[in-house]
Amino acid sequence: MIEQKYDVIIIGGGPAGLSAAAKAVENGLKTLLLENREMLGGIPFQCVHTGFGIHCFKEDLTGGEFIARLIDRAVEKGVETMVKTHVLKIQVYSALEKTVYAASPKGFLKIQAKAIIYAAGARERHQYEIGLAGDRPDGVYTAGEAQALMDVYGVLPGKKIVIIGSGDVGLIMARRLAMERAEVKAVIEVLPYPGGLTRNIVQCLNDFNIPLYLSHMVREVKGSERVEKVIVTRVGEDMKPDGSFEFELECDTVIVSAGLKPDVDILEKIGVETDPATGGPVVNEFYETSVPLVFTAGNALVVNDLVDYDVEQGEAAATHALKLLGDYLSPRLEWRRVERGRNIRLIVPQLVSGSKDVVFYSRVQYPEDNVRLTIRETGFEKRFFKVKPAEMIRIMIPAEELAKARRGKITFEVVR
């Protein structure tokens, strides 16, 4: 058992955690970064494609190139890190006293901190969560598992592939597998529109003649030891099989790319309130959860599609930690609750004071053209030519605007 005391412990060494750690050190906080895997870097480490860092480095980098820059920056600032260190639980004694328990090659660690920034990313939804019925043979992977297998460990997951889910992650995996000469039989999407960006439909599917079946679902996986085939069926508007059309696809591998969900088990155990819309914690404008001085950032807060937002949230969390550690004794602010109106699927942060400019991250429920994003209570509005669930909306609302909402809530909605 090791006993040490830090100002802030950061859990998770992906883009959000690395950015938070570099910023925390820069802010003069005694900081420790804990990462579960043998290497820092989180998701981008295993991404071979470009599309990273367009905002924060003004360059189009591959995942590996991007994350190397964040790691180098953290190293330069002198961030203290421990890899192969899996955080098991947090215990909260008082506002300024928390203990983090972790398993590491050095043994079982017990480390004390005043504040925690939880940046452990999101978890992939697996086959059971999307109701995939049938046999339980080998050859069913989540997209992230298949990606790590292929692009970190150099093992092709299979030869004949069916991908479930047409979000960008599923599309990118389809291309990677096709490039490696696997036969990608189809991408199956239950919704009537693709989840990913059009450019990914073009460069990942059309380039390789991979068919995309919208309004279809994999009803059953068949196979005794290894996957042998899947049964694909058309669904109606209620997303249930409508019995109109069904076919089989022979394959040896099924890749489930059914979205991510913030991984908040550890936080739930200390009583952090969660938001059913994001799957992550409810946070105030400081990204502080309902447990004082426990912050979140990155995919653990809300599933981001642009890594730049994870970086931004990580840095902000570290700056907020410095501020709140400084005035943790001052009276707590009064919060106005952020509500979801028409065509808003999710929005963070969920609590704002009206005394600070706030950057909101939001997703719509369904695609729409020529709409306005409005705040019902203040009359604020902004035009959008196009909104889609695949593209997160990032919008800064000044304090004066938020302060106009006198009643205890602020309702965002998309109107025509």
Place this chain on the structure above:
Amino acid sequence: MSRIVEYTCIICPSGCLLRVEAEENRVVKVEGAGCPRGVEYAKQEFSDPMRIVFTVVRVRNGELPTVSVKTTRPIPKNKVFNLMKMLASIELEAPVEIGEIIVGDAYGAEVVATRRVGRREPVAG
């Protein structure tokens, strides 16, 4: 005879829908591009489509068995699989540094490493 072809621009996430008007085998008009890069893309896509290639290459004695690589510029689309085949036959010796040139001339581009792979050694701590 003029004809119209449509492409989705893949240069940035906006994904503009490009309408290309061509006469004979020459582009005479591009509509729908949100910026000049889209016009360039449409012309290129019409005459000779190009793509950047990303993949992994095997590494011996590395902390990891692979290193990710990319072409420094797009290469002709119909050469992508030739390059993939060539890269599949290569095996590098660790360490590999980001930016290290793996293939000097691959259809007009270089293939460079995009991940750092240290040498496998018993590491302390």
